[in-house]
Amino acid sequence: MPMINGEFRPKIVAFCCNWCSYGGADLAGSSRLSYPADVKIIRVPCSGRVNPMFILRAFERGADGVIICGCHPGDCHYSTGNYYARRRMTLLFSMLEYIGIENGRTRVEWVSAAEGVKFQATMNEFVEKVKSLGENVRLGDLRCKD
Amino acid sequence: MQRIGVFVCHCGTNIAATVDVKKVAELVRFEPGVVHAEDYTYMCSEVGQQRIIDTVKEKNLTGIVVCSCSPRMHEATFRKCAEKAGINPYMVEIANIREHCSWIHKDMEEATEKAVILARAAIAKVNLNAPLQEGESPVTKRALVIGGGIAGIQTAIDIAEAGYPVDIVEKTPSIGGRMSQLDKTFPTLDCSSCILTPKMVEASAHPLITLHTYSEVENVSGFVGNFEVDIRKKARSVNMDKCTGCGVCMTKCPMKKVPSEFNRNLNTRTAIYTPFAQAVPNVPVIDRENCMYFKTGKCGVCSKVCQAGAVDYEQQDEIITEKYGAIVVATGFDMIKLDKFDEYAYSQSADVITSLELERIMNAAGPTSGHLERISDGKAPKNIVFIQCVGSRCNDHRGKPYCSKICCMYTAKHAMLIRDKYPDTNVTVFYIDVRTPGKNFDEFYRRAVEQYHVNYVKGQVGKVVPKADGTLDVQGVDLLDNKQIVVNADMVVLAAAIEPNPDIRKIATMLTASIDTNNFLTEAHAKLRPVESPTAGIFLSGVTQGPKDIPETVSQAGAAAVKVIGLLAKDKLKTNPCTAKCDPIACNGCSTCANVCPYGAISYEDQLVRGPGVNETRRVAVVNTALCQGCGACSASCPSGAMDLQGFSNRQLISEVDAICR
Numbered sequence: 018m019p020m021i022n023g024e025f026r027p028k029i030v031a032f033c034c035n036w037c038s039y040g041g042a043d044l045a046g047s048s049r050l051s052y053p054a055d056v057k058i059i060r061v062p063c064s065g066r067v068n069p070m071f072i073l074r075a076f077e078r079g080a081d082g083v084i085i086c087g088c089h090p091g092d093c094h095y096s097t098g099n100y101y102a103r104r105r106m107t108l109l110f111s112m113l114e115y116i117g118i119e120n121g122r123t124r125v126e127w128v129s130a131a132e133g134v135k136f137q138a139t140m141n142e143f144v145e146k147v148k149s150l151g152e153n154v155r156l157g158d159l160r161c162k163d
Numbered sequence: 164m165q166r167i168g169v170f171v172c173h174c175g176t177n178i179a180a181t182v183d184v185k186k187v188a189e190l191v192r193f194e195p196g197v198v199h200a201e202d203y204t205y206m207c208s209e210v211g212q213q214r215i216i217d218t219v220k221e222k223n224l225t226g227i228v229v230c231s232c233s234p235r236m237h238e239a240t241f242r243k244c245a246e247k248a249g250i251n252p253y254m255v256e257i258a259n260i261r262e263h264c265s266w267i268h269k270d271m272e273e274a275t276e277k278a279v280i281l282a283r284a285a286i287a288k289v290n291l292n293a294p295l296q297e298g299e300s301p302v303t304k305r306a307l308v309i310g311g312g313i314a315g316i317q318t319a320i321d322i323a324e325a326g327y328p329v330d331i332v333e334k335t336p337s338i339g340g341r342m343s344q345l346d347k348t349f350p351t352l353d354c355s356s357c358i359l360t361p362k363m364v365e366a367s368a369h370p371l372i373t374l375h376t377y378s379e380v381e382n383v384s385g386f387v388g389n390f391e392v393d394i395r396k397k398a399r400s401v402n403m404d405k406c407t408g409c410g411v412c413m414t415k416c417p418m419k420k421v422p423s424e425f426n427r428n429l430n431t432r433t434a435i436y437t438p439f440a441q442a443v444p445n446v447p448v449i450d451r452e453n454c455m456y457f458k459t460g461k462c463g464v465c466s467k468v469c470q471a472g473a474v475d476y477e478q479q480d481e482i483i484t485e486k487y488g489a490i491v492v493a494t495g496f497d498m499i500k501l502d503k504f505d506e507y508a509y510s511q512s513a514d515v516i517t518s519l520e521l522e523r524i525m526n527a528a529g530p531t532s533g534h535l536e537r538i539s540d541g542k543a544p545k546n547i548v549f550i551q552c553v554g555s556r557c558n559d560h561r562g563k564p565y566c567s568k569i570c571c572m573y574t575a576k577h578a579m580l581i582r583d584k585y586p587d588t589n590v591t592v593f594y595i596d597v598r599t600p601g602k603n604f605d606e607f608y609r610r611a612v613e614q615y616h617v618n619y620v621k622g623q624v625g626k627v628v629p630k631a632d633g634t635l636d637v638q639g640v641d642l643l644d645n646k647q648i649v650v651n652a653d654m655v656v657l658a659a660a661i662e663p664n665p666d667i668r669k670i671a672t673m674l675t676a677s678i679d680t681n682n683f684l685t686e687a688h689a690k691l692r693p694v695e696s697p698t699a700g701i702f703l704s705g706v707t708q709g710p711k712d713i714p715e716t717v718s719q720a721g722a723a724a725v726k727v728i729g730l731l732a733k734d735k736l737k738t739n740p741c742t743a744k745c746d747p748i749a750c751n752g753c754s755t756c757a758n759v760c761p762y763g764a765i766s767y768e769d770q771l772v773r774g775p776g777v778n779e780t781r782r783v784a785v786v787n788t789a790l791c792q793g794c795g796a797c798s799a800s801c802p803s804g805a806m807d808l809q810g811f812s813n814r815q816l817i818s819e820v821d822a823i824c825r
Contacts, residue, residue, distance in 0.1 A: 030823055035235075036697060037677060040685075043233045046262025054268050054277045057823040058259070059284065060234065062741070062811055065759075066795030074817050078824035091668075094675045094698060095794035096761045105799070130697065131679030 027081035038086030040130030065098025082147035172206035251294030312340020314705025315493035321724030337442035387700030430530035544653035554660035741810030749805035752782035756797035764790035
């Protein structure tokens with residue numbers, strides 16, 4: 018289990034859409050709103066770009082939590098991408114739960130480019146949740162372990 | 164195999180103070196593909212960029228990773244730099260180690276470790292980047308301005324003066340907006356109409372400006388340079404070409420009891436009406452909800468008295484479709500509804516009014532012909548109390564968290580005008596802070612206090628109590644004397660917060676323009692691109708972006724116009740090359756991608772597909788790159804993995820995931 022100073026530090030992948038949530042994360046940054054360094058952000062053009070494959074891959078490679086952030090419903094830069102993301106992820110997450118990846122490890126959240134505070138709060142909350150669930154052992158590929 | 168150079172920026176101390184930049188450069192040097200890694204104080208500076216260019220040439224780099232600020236800030240800068248160095252601009256990736264790392268973490272070890280991981284992800288991505296070519300799209304040299312207030316009018320005039328046609332779409336029957344409702348303007352006290360109406364006339368007379376009043380934007384499609392907009396021209400019931408604007412119909416209309424929106428419902432208007440005497444265009448509309456003819460089928464007086472035969476009861480809403488290169492949003496503001504602030508007795512007493520209602524009362528063309536009168540009994544008030552920040556700077560859900568910016572100044576204006584015209588009237592202002600930043604603003608406020616002896620009381624009002632004798636007890640606190648006070652008043656004026664036009668959400672959704680939690684439109688960059696929306700081709704003018712007064716609105720309107728002109732002056736626009744691409748060997752023509760594409764960019768054609776074990780003609784997806792905006796919805800939904808997004812391909816994103824989870 019990856020521990021720093023005796024504390025479990027989860028690996029968290031955050032997919033953020035370029036137009037809203039990545040901007041929200043930037044605003045959190047420029048407002049110096051701190052959240053755990055465990056979160057690593059991948060920029061995607063739209064939450065609808067996130068292929069379920071990416072999430073499976075992340076868990077397989079040892080991620081402990083995956084969060085997808087997009088524009089608020091109705092505000093998608095591409096009109097409908099976030100709706101597809103929401104539907105697709107609802108299905109995927111229920112399937113993941115079925116195979117033992119707890120619902121707390123996956124999340125979809127709407128964060129606009131003006132919501133630095135919400136970005137911070139979301140990440141703090143999500144990291145806490147994943148920490149409480151502990152390491153993801155269910156889907157992790159043992160060959161990827163040190 | 165790529166030859167990648169990694170450039171780690173200190174950003175002065177912005178990054179270097181929390182991230183050990185030298186260590187980052189050291190640790191990524193042995194990543195696959197990396198042949199060079201260095202750090203420098205300001206990578207975006209001319210010297211920094213030159214270092215990149217020199218290194219590209221010296222070490223034959225094929226890809227660049229810059230570890231610096233957000234790509235939203237400087238991706239374009241470094242892409243241009245790569246182009247100068249002779250490599251494809253899309254071979255650049257940014258690792259955001261400032262906004263997403265150094266600025267939010269305090270522990271150096273932790274931040275450095277994260278920066279290395281972010282750099283590794285970017286390196287892994289560049290390893291799979293391919294050169295991309297930008298396409299070109301034509302520009303429709305015509306602009307649309309949504310909203311015909313001072314912001315929209317000024318933007319339209321400025322664009323038209325540069326030689327480009329502009330359409331203004333205004334929801335109400337006349338252009339003019341909020342400014343036409345004002346009496347005097349601060350800090351010069353010149354009459355609002357006298358400076359606005361010439362501009363309204365100029366806009367309507369300009370050969371390149373087309374006014375669509377009593378119209379609304381119904382649908383927007385397309386993208387920068389090529390928007391297609393449906394405009395609903397609501398049925399005016401009056402033929403604009405025939406009407407001479409004589410106004411006989413309005414004087415003869417028997418339905419005279421309709422509340423006048425323009426006068427903030429303080430008096431009434433007729434069912435066939437122009438909002439105010441100087442309306443542009445000076446053509447009335449029939450308010451069908453209140454018109455006797457439309458309600459009962461009987462009446463038709465306006466049609467009978469109209470000499471020009473302009474009244475047309477059969478007129479229908481008309482939807483016109485126009486093409487534009489750029490769209491400016493200038494939808495302005497309204498005052499908040501006060502139903503949540505009933506402690507001020509706005510709903511209980513006619514003599515508790517908002518400041519915009521006072522503007523109408525003070526206006527010579529208003530409901531009282533400019534005489535300061537109580538609405539309840541028409542008597543001149545002797546004691547007036549102004550209450551500031553009603554709903555502004557409000558921490559709870561009832562109001563707005565922001566400062567509405569204009570209230571301190573207009574209240575000083577109102578107080579001064581009242582004391583000047585009615586010297587025996589006592590004026591008290593309850594305020595939290597008096598904010599007067601602006602040219603000649605503080606001098607103006609001081610005149611109100613020193614010359615006109617307006618009684619400013621620092622403190623908030625808890626309650627306004629209507630009394631049996633028709634007066635109002637204002638219970639407040641005087642913070643400077645630290646005591647509770649009660650001021651008896653004949654009239655109370657509330658400086659209600661301003662909020663963006665209630666239609667703005669709908670408009671923002673149509674334009675896919677981002678909006679903040681207070682419903683103001685977001686700028687592309689708060690400081691450096693304040694008049695542009697992050698959505699290309701959408702520009703912001705006036706209060707739609709944030710609270711501002713008239714001079715600020717006019718300056719911003721001009722700035723928005725300049726940005727529009729800059730766009731329309733181009734013959735061709737470079738298009739985003741990060742478009743979807745279909746691999747015909749994997750594609751089985753299932754149509755899933757076409758169903759999710761919001762732009763109709765995917766079509767199908769029969770192609771001869773040749774590959775390992777395949778040699779047949781079959782139906783495959785084809786992407787129209789001119790229409791594709793690169794959202795990637797198709798790539799995520801393709802069941803066979805045939806559809807992929809260039810610049811954000813499945814392999815690239817997976818390699819980033821792998822690098823982060825390593």
